[in-house]
Amino acid sequence: MKLTWLSAFDIISLSPGFDLSSLFEKDKSHRSDARFTTQKSASTIVSRLEEVASMGSFKVKKKDGTVKMQGSKEGRKGQLAIDAEIFEITPAFHVVQVTKKSGDTAEYSLH
Amino acid sequence: MGCFHSKTTLHYTPGYEEPTVLAAETPFTVREVEALYELFKRISSCIIDDGLIHKEEFQLALFRNQKMKNLFADRIFDLFDIKRNGVIEFGDFVRSLGIFHPNAPVADKMSFAFRLYDLRHTGYIEREELKEMVLALLHESELVLSDDVVEIIVDETFSDADTKGDGRIDSEEWKEFVSKNPSLLKNMTLPYLMDITLAFPSFVVSSEVDDSEI
Numbered sequence: 472m473k474l475t476w477l478s479a480f481d482i483i484s485l486s487p488g489f490d491l492s493s494l495f496e497k498d499k500s501h502r503s504d505a506r507f508t509t510q511k512s513a514s515t516i517v518s519r520l521e522e523v524a525s526m527g528s529f530k531v532k533k534k535d536g537t538v539k540m541q542g543s544k545e546g547r548k549g550q551l552a553i554d555a556e557i558f559e560i561t562p563a564f565h566v567v568q569v570t571k572k573s574g575d576t577a578e579y580s581l582h
Numbered sequence: 583m584g585c586f587h588s589k590t591t592l593h594y595t596p597g598y599e600e601p602t603v604l605a606a607e608t609p610f611t612v613r614e615v616e617a618l619y620e621l622f623k624r625i626s627s628c629i630i631d632d633g634l635i636h637k638e639e640f641q642l643a644l645f646r647n648q649k650m651k652n653l654f655a656d657r658i659f660d661l662f663d664i665k666r667n668g669v670i671e672f673g674d675f676v677r678s679l680g681i682f683h684p685n686a687p688v689a690d691k692m693s694f695a696f697r698l699y700d701l702r703h704t705g706y707i708e709r710e711e712l713k714e715m716v717l718a719l720l721h722e723s724e725l726v727l728s729d730d731v732v733e734i735i736v737d738e739t740f741s742d743a744d745t746k747g748d749g750r751i752d753s754e755e756w757k758e759f760v761s762k763n764p765s766l767l768k769n770m771t772l773p774y775l776m777d778i779t780l781a782f783p784s785f786v787v788s789s790e791v792d793d794s795e796i
Binding site for chain 2: 478479480481482483484485486487488489490491492493494495508510560561564
């Protein structure tokens with residue numbers, strides 16, 4: 472899977488100190504995206520995501536460094552769709568950005 | 583946010599500017615500036631109720647933790663403190679946030695980001711400054727990368743951006759670099775600013791009239 476390479480400036484912009492949207496958000500638990508770093512390899516990350524997806528009956532599609540997951544059950548606001556985009560900083564250091572594309576936030580938080 | 587509603591008459595504190603003046607100089611409408619005023623009052627009254635945003639109040643608003651130290655938040659605070667008097671006044675707040683508006687000129691966003699990264703205000707982003715910022719981010723995230731790896735990351739970015747090869751990135755090189763990598767300006771736009779009047783409805787309709795009667 473071809474991943475997006477991050478420059479030093481991309482890395483720096485990951486800091487929550489740069490994210491002024493927190494000034495406006497009252498409740499952080501309703502955020503519909505999350506980011507985390509990991510020292511696993513890209514293939515390990517993808518396998519892990521596929522595992523989680525199969526446990527929650529999600530359909531998985533892989534495209535351009537993003538693992539797209541689509542729930543098959545109809546939730547309160549339609550099907551839950553989550554994108555997990557993987558960025559490479561070094562082969563042993565990746566950033567995964569998880570975004571809810573559609574569906575109910577409460578169901579999304581459970582996953 | 584848990585802070586009491588400010589009792590100060592903010593119109594008399596330093597740095598207050600009329601919404602009409604601020605609307606004329608930023609992408610905001612008068613209604614939006616009034617909405618920002620509500621947000622400003624909330625943030626600026628949390629610790630010291632004086633109509634000014636102090637560093638701890640900014641940290642509290644950003645991280646829900648007034649003691650949280652963060653290099654990047656410090657840089658933002660410094661740039662928002664337009665008058666360089668250690669606090670963010672209402673005028674400073676609106677003018678600075680204006681740059682984050684989706685309709686603000688990209689040139690303004692590029693220039694703000696450049697000044698943000700120019701840690702020592704030399705007019706250039708030096709290699710040491712870039713490395714310092716990468717290390718700060720890793721430290722914040724509690725991640726450890728060997729110095730070799732950090733050097734490689736900084737080298738690659740620098741060779742990409744420092745087209746003149748003089749060991750530092752000037753504003754021209756920065757503009758070129760950002761034009762090739764527009765995602766670098768992602769943090770410079772807050773879509774939320776377009777909906778600000780919904781989140782902070784202004785209940786004070788004829789505030790100007792009230793003041794002149796006092």
